[in-house]
Amino acid sequence: MNQTSDTTSIQHSARQVAIKVIANILLQQGSLSTQLARYQADVASEHIPLLKELCFGVCRHYPTLNSIALSLLSHPFEEKDTDLYATLLLGLYQLTHMNTPDHAAVNESVEACRLLKKDWATKLMNAVLRRYQREADEIVTNLEAMPSVEFNQPKWLVKRFKKHWPEQFEQIIEASNTHPPMCIRVNDDRVSRETYQELLMKEGIKSEAGEFSASSLYLRKAVRVDQLPKFEEGFVSVQDESAQLSAHILSPKEDEKVLDACAAPGGKTGHLLEKSSRIELTAVELEPWRMEKIESNLVRLGYPAHLICADASKLEDWWDEETFDKVLLDAPCSATGVIRRNPDIKINRKPADIVELVEIQQEIIQAVWKTLKPGGFMLYATCSLMPEENEQQMAKFIAEQADAKEAPLNTLAAELDLTWGTQVSHGRQLFPTLNGQDGFYYCLLEKSSQ
Ligand SMILES: C[S@@+](CC[C@H](N)C(=O)[O-])C[C@H]1O[C@@H](n2cnc3c(N)ncnc32)[C@H](O)[C@@H]1O
Incomplete structure (x- = not known):
């Protein structure tokens, strides 16, 4: 329902805005965080928690809700009616996970069809949600054997987690499906x-x-x-505990020249400077709008850094040929270790993304390695659980780069007790844990002095 605020702007209900956010995610028009940042000003501030609960909830439970929704429809909605599909998913989320009385969840979904000016869908929405109300147990029982319902994760991810991490599989699924700790x-x-x-x-x-x-x-x-x-x-x-390990591992010292190669929003940039505010830090980030986040983080923390908005893999665009003592490469990745913080991964991430990301990572690794001085260290990090992006990426690089060798992760910080995560063929892999750290990967590389 529209409410006119006392300013000139129109404020929409949390549900209406949630429909827009979820529909845009389904249409691959952006991530949950960018969509929320874009649309949350459209609801009254007191309704933002409800908006977030609806959007995070639908994404977190998408594999299950999607299977239920498809089983209820005789044919899927057309792409132009993705807003109706988002409405249905939200209705199902309210029925399955929220305290909204059932009749209210159904009525609000039907009303949403009218607000979308798609009155033709009101009967369908009503019939589908009422059927779910009546037959929920039977419907869910019939779907239970599907991996997307049993594990509430996309089928392809379930397969990969099982294949790569059979011992940690249950832990990964459980931790990835819950709310992360602060x-x-x-x-x-x-x-x-x-x-x-x-x-x-x-x-x-x-x-x-x-x-x-x-x-x-x-x-x-x-x-x-x-x-x-x-x-x-x-x-x-x-900042998550796993992510905090970056600056501890790299342990920058006074006067060192340090590169933070993929820096936004600047969590690790700030931490490197907290470890030693007297380092000379260069932070490179591709996206201008994300660059602003590094700036505001550093202003709050009160540390200076040299900020460059550029593609880190295109050295000719940003590098002045002065080498760095240490490089942090927190590479763009599939974020499969932090699904609980970015549950829209369950909707948007596809197997082909991994292939593309592996290539992007390779380009950045090869380029920034050139900026490292002989005898210097590069810490490669991702929040991914995919070996292709992590240990296999490092194995390939070390095999091809004669002056690169792996160093123990406590080489620069002897006090680091390497009891976290699991040693893999190259580096250490951390898995998400219930009430604990996120999934992460680290490998420290040393450049030979010659
Ligand atoms: C995993 S995030 C970095 C998180 C950050 N280190 C922190 O702790 O806050 C990866 C970042 O790399 C940026 N990025 C992606 N490709 C890049 C490239 N070719 N050059 C520089 N930055 C890039 C993304 O925009 C994103 O901000």
Whole structure:
């Protein structure tokens, strides 16, 4: 239902905006985060949590909801009616996972067809959702054997997880289907982890220290960043524990020249500077709109860096031929280790993406390796669980690049206890855990001195 705000803009209901966001994701017009950033201003601020719950919920449960929806329709909606399909998925999500009374979920979905000016679909929407209401148990039982319903993940991903990680398969599925914990990174340039934990306690926010990253705290319950003490003063940042390992592994020292090759939104850029604010840091990022996020992060943290908006693989566009002591390459990847944070992966990610990403990664690795000085170190990182993007990528590079060799991940930080993750043929693979870290991959490479 439209509500006119006291300003001139029209505010739409969370459900109407959710239909637009989900339809655009289904039409491959952007990710959940970009779509939410684009449309959330269209709802009143008090309805943003509901908008997020609807959109994250549909994406998180998409493999199951999609199977149910397709089983209820005699033929799928045409592409021009993707908004109706989004409406149906939202209705099913409300019926299966929200406290909305059933009749309200059905009526709102029917009303949504009218608001979309597709009155012809009201009867269909009503009939389909009412049938689900009546026959839910039977419908779900009939679909249970499908991998997309049994594991609530796309079939191709289930296959790959099973093939690559049979031992960790259940853990990966369980952790990837739940809400991620909120983990923060304490800036020990400003405050110790223990002191910050006390500051949190004074605000009634309970936390536990992470095991692997000395800067990490897990919050028992997620809070808004403006509820975190001294957030604006740069005392803390929100960052997963696995991601925090990057700066600890690379351990930059005063006066070193460091490259952060794929830097936005700047989580690791900030952490590298927290480790030593006296490094000379260059951050390269392809996307101008994501570059702005690095800028605002660094302003909040109060550290300077040389920011360049460019394709890191095109050295002629950005590199001045001054070599770096250390390079962090946090490469664009399938993000299959962080599905719980980006559940739209369940809708959008396709097997062909992996092939394309492997090529992009290769181009960036080969280019930025040239910017590393002899005797320098490059940390290759992804938030992927696909061996093609990780250990196989590194195996190929080491085999082809005569001056590259793998170094133990604690070479630059002897205090790092390598008990996290699993040693693989090259580097270490971390898996997502319930209430714990995200899935991640690290491999440290050393360039020979000659
Ligand atoms: C995994 S994210 C980096 C996350 C970041 N390191 C952090 O901790 O906040 C990968 C980034 O690489 C950027 N990117 C993709 N291709 C690139 C390229 N060819 N050159 C530079 N950046 C690129 C993407 O836009 C994205 O921001």
